[in-house]
Amino acid sequence: MLRNKTIVLGITGGIAAYKAAEIASQLTQTGANVNVIMTEEALQFISPVTFRALAGRPVVTEMFDLASEFSIEHVSLAKAADIVVIAPATANIIAKLAAGIADDILCCTVLATEAPVLIAPAMETNMYTNPITRDNLAKLKARGFVIVDPATGWLASGREGLGRLADINDIIGSIRQVLGRGGDLAGRHIVVTAGGSHEPIDPVRYISNRSSGKMGYALAEAARDRGAKVTLITAPTSLPEPVGIDVVKVGTAQEMRRAVENVASRADALVMAAAVADYRPIKAAKDKIKKGKAGLTLRMECTPDILGTVKGKFVKVGFAAESNNLVENAREKLRQKGLALIVANDITANDSGFGSDTNRVTIIDRKGKVDSLPLLPKREVADRVLDRVVVLLPKPRSRRPKKL
Numbered sequence: 385m386l387r388n389k390t391i392v393l394g395i396t397g398g399i400a401a402y403k404a405a406e407i408a409s410q411l412t413q414t415g416a417n418v419n420v421i422m423t424e425e426a427l428q429f430i431s432p433v434t435f436r437a438l439a440g441r442p443v444v445t446e447m448f449d450l451a452s453e454f455s456i457e458h459v460s461l462a463k464a465a466d467i468v469v470i471a472p473a474t475a476n477i478i479a480k481l482a483a484g485i486a487d488d489i490l491c492c493t494v495l496a497t498e499a500p501v502l503i504a505p506a507m508e509t510n511m512y513t514n515p516i517t518r519d520n521l522a523k524l525k526a527r528g529f530v531i532v533d534p535a536t537g538w539l540a541s542g543r544e545g546l547g548r549l550a551d552i553n554d555i556i557g558s559i560r561q562v563l564g565r566g567g568d569l570a571g572r573h574i575v576v577t578a579g580g581s582h583e584p585i586d587p588v589r590y591i592s593n594r595s596s597g598k599m600g601y602a603l604a605e606a607a608r609d610r611g612a613k614v615t616l617i618t619a620p621t622s623l624p625e626p627v628g629i630d631v632v633k634v635g636t637a638q639e640m641r642r643a644v645e646n647v648a649s650r651a652d653a654l655v656m657a658a659a660v661a662d663y664r665p666i667k668a669a670k671d672k673i674k675k676g677k678a679g680l681t682l683r684m685e686c687t688p689d690i691l692g693t694v695k696g697k698f699v700k701v702g703f704a705a706e707s708n709n710l711v712e713n714a715r716e717k718l719r720q721k722g723l724a725l726i727v728a729n730d731i732t733a734n735d736s737g738f739g740s741d742t743n744r745v746t747i748i749d750r751k752g753k754v755d756s757l758p759l760l761p762k763r764e765v766a767d768r769v770l771d772r773v774v775v776l777l778p779k780p781r782s783r784r785p786k787k788l
C-alpha cells in the first residue's frame with residue numbers, strides 16, 4: 385500500500401536524525417517515493433549523501449536550489465506529497481509549526497501541503513514534558529497533525545527517560561494507517577484473533593501449539609491499513625504490538641472466548657486466525673507439580689469452540705490448519721461453524737504455516753468456490769482474505785441528512 389506513494393520525510397536537528405536513514409530505507413524498499421527535506425540543523429547530524437543514496441532521489445536542504453528538479457520547492461514538494469512525515473521532530477520545529485512560522489523549507493512545505501502531516505518528536509525528557517512543548521503538540525494535534533508519541537529509553541544526555549524517537553515500526557505503521565484512511569474498510573470494525581492459546585497445567589507449565597501469531601497480526605495490520613478500526617485479540621506471541629490497533633491480550637481459550645464475545649456485537653467481521661487449543665487440563669495445579677517416579681497423567685477436557693458458538697451478524701471467517709484432506713476438512717468446518725469463508729492451509733508444507741513469513745492457502749466460501757492461492761508473504765495472504773471479506777460486508781448504512 386506504500387507502493388508509489390509520495391512521502392516527504394522531513395528531518396530536523398536532533399541526535400535521532402540517524403534513525404531517519406532507516407525510515408527512508410524502509411519506505412523506499414516498499415516502493416514509496418521518498419523526498420527528503422533536511423533542515424540546516426539536521427545537516428550537523430547526518431549527511432544528505434546518506435539519504436540521496438537510500439532514497440535514490442535528490443535531497444532538499446534549502447529554500448531555493450537552482451540545481452533541483454523541483455520548481456518552487458516547498459510548493460511542488462507539498463503538492464506531490466501523499467503524506468509529510470517529520471522524524472525526528474525537535475521541540476524547535478514543533479514550536480515553529482504551532483506558531484505558523486515559515487522560515488525554512490520544511491515549515492513552508494508543511495504550511496503549503498494539503499496532505500496529512502505526521503510528527504514523531506524526539507528530545508530530552510524535560511523539553512518534551514515542558515508545558516510549552518505539550519501545548520504546542522496539543523495545538524498541532526487539534527489541527528489534525530498525527531503525533532507518534534516518543535518512547536522511554538536511553539537519551540543523548542546519557543539518561544533514561546521519555547523522549548526517545550518512537551520505534552521505527554511504529555512510525556511506519558502510523559504512516560500506513562494514515563495513508564489507509566478512507567480505504568475499503570473505512571468505518572468498519574474488524575476483530576482478528578491470533579496466536580496459540582496457553583492452557584495451564586500448573587503455575588509454570590502450559591499446553592500450547594506452534595502458532596507464531598504472524599498470520600493474525602498480518603491480518604490485523606492489513607485491515608488497519610485499509611481504514612478499519614481493528615481489535616486484535618491475541619494469545620501470547622513474541623511479535624511486537626502493532627500501532628493503531630486495539631490489542632487485547634489473553635492466555636487461555638476461555639479468556640479468548642470472553643474477549644471475542646465482548647466485542648463481537650460491534651464487529652463487522654470476525655477473523656479467527658488463532659490456533660485455539662482444543663483441550664485443556666481439567667484443573668490446573670495450584671502449586672508446581674513435583675517430579676515423581678510414576679510418570680504423569682493429565683486429565684483433559686474440551687475447550688469451548690469460540691467460532692462455532694459466537695453469535696452475531698458479522699462476517700465470520702475461520703482458519704483450518706490441516707495435515708490431510710485439506711479441502712474436504714475445511715469445507716466441513718465451514719459448514720459446522722456457520723462461516724462465510726474458511727482459509728485452509730496445509731501444515732505439512734515446509735514453506736508455509738507455523739512460524740513462517742509465507743503461507744500457501746486455499747480460500748473456500750459458502751457456495752463451495754475453492755480459490756487456491758500461490759505461496760505468498762503472510763501480509764499478501766491477509767490482503768487477499770480481506771478482499772473476499774470486503775465484498776461480503778453489508779453496504780454501510782447511509783446517514784440521513786439532519787432535518788433543519
Ligand code: CTP
Pocket residue numbers: 637656657658659660661662687688689690691692701702703704705706717
Ligand atoms: N477455533 C475456535 N475455538 C476452538 C478451536 C478452534 O474458535 N476451540 C477456530 C480456530 O480459530 C479456526 C477454526 O476454529 O478459525 C478451525 O480451527 P481448527 O483447529 O483447524 O479446527 P477445530 O475445530 O479445532 O477442529 P480439528 O482440530 O479437529 O481439526
